[in-house]
Amino acid sequence: MVVLLIVEKLHSMHRSLKNRHLQLISLGGIIGSGYFLGTGYILEKAGPAAILAYLLGGLIVFCVMLCLAELAVAKPVSGSFVNYTNEYISPVWACGVGWAYWMNWIAYVPSEMIAAGIIMHNFMPQIGQVGWAIIFGFIITLINVLSVGKFGESEFWLSLIKIAALIIFSGTAFAICIGLIGSHYIGTDILLNNGGFAPNGYWSIFITMVIILVNFQGSEIIGLAAGECKDPEKSIPIAVRNVSWRIIALYIIPVFLLISIFPWNHAGLSESPFAAALQEYGLDQLASGFAFVVLTAAISCSNSGLYGSGRALQALARLNMAPKWLGRLNAQGMPQNSIFVSIIGCWLIIFLYTYDTSSLAYTYLLAVSGFTGAMAWISICWSQYNFRRKLIKANLVHTLKYKTPFFPYITLFGIFIQVLCLLVMVFTEDLRSALYTGLPMMLVPMLWYKLFRTKKLAGLPASPIRKK
16 A cells, blocks of 8 residues: 555656556565564464465455456546545545554554564664664654655665565575475475464464455555556556466465475564574575565665655545645655654654563554554455445446456455454454554544534534524
8 A cells, every 4th residue: 555655656756756666666565574574473373374374365455456456447546545435435434544544554664663673683682672673763764854766766676675585585495395405305394294284273364364464565556556557447457467476476485485494383573484494404694684685674664654654644634634734745745744743653653662672562563553454455345345336326337447356246255354354353362452552543533523524514604604
């Protein structure tokens, strides 16, 4: 989601974002430190069955993409999904989900900085996790304030590094499996001989889905970015076809090879499981290089997240769902006020992290981000459902240039499976407390809009009567 907003921003400001930038940003946008580090949590909870969790996550993303494609081809509006939600669900829901979406990135960006701190703490423990998180926070702040013009080029190279790292890891892990690296042929020994394929039961797949959804956030930017192109009728269907193999290439294959060479009960949040797996086979230098990749992923996604959160806040202001001063642009066309407010929000989360530096705090941030991100995806599917039903009622479905296939089954599956994943949070001790934060993020803005903004809008025409 976030990278679309960045793409729109850069394109509207300079109109110099090249095709190679768009391709690499959209491809690398789904690879954050949450994937490189958060996969450790997923393996710890689900064991080798984590691969099924990733497959289910990929299916959910594909459903969301299909729904988003229909909306974006029919109405390629600039801005975030808040516009669709506002038009096809309700302004009240759009206000709640829009603010939750903004706060999603305010929670996720610090989690990226914290992830970078966890990794660097393994190399230079004298500074500490909090110290490293603060250092990276300053770096990201400076990039957002001072280095706007080079964003497309920097994101291109950062994305290229992440993609290349996963290709190198996959090749190395496959060589380990077949015995080209190491002392013997491994095959499926590690995959199946440490308690079986699902050592903690298949229910654990659903327990990890909220974190999985965090890892997949950003994949829908391909369709969203295509919606801003000159020829969305052609570009969006191509993007939808490509997203499935991109998920397989960047998520499914590396994770499958990881659980084939690395015992699941060795994984956790203390370090990247990808780097730890390489260390187990004496590839220390390659493991150190992979740790560096996690840092680039954290910087890249944090940078993107701050830009995107600023754009989301500005979009809310344009819809009269946030103070008007947050929608103002500076001389360079930047939503400066929204960006600075987003930066302040991220720093507040980082300072709160100083009071609890355990892995539970990091998991909590990921869970909050997963909840609010899932609500955004549910809103995309829900908007498409109402949009299509409206066209069916008016007998105008034939006017669509792109249709979500197997309607309404794809749409309803995308909604209900995500609702199920969120309900599982209630029964998961590590994630349950995230609901106490995630739900107010939605309900408070909705209540505010319903009680104050709606009343204000309804009262405007009646002002002459009040004067009497």
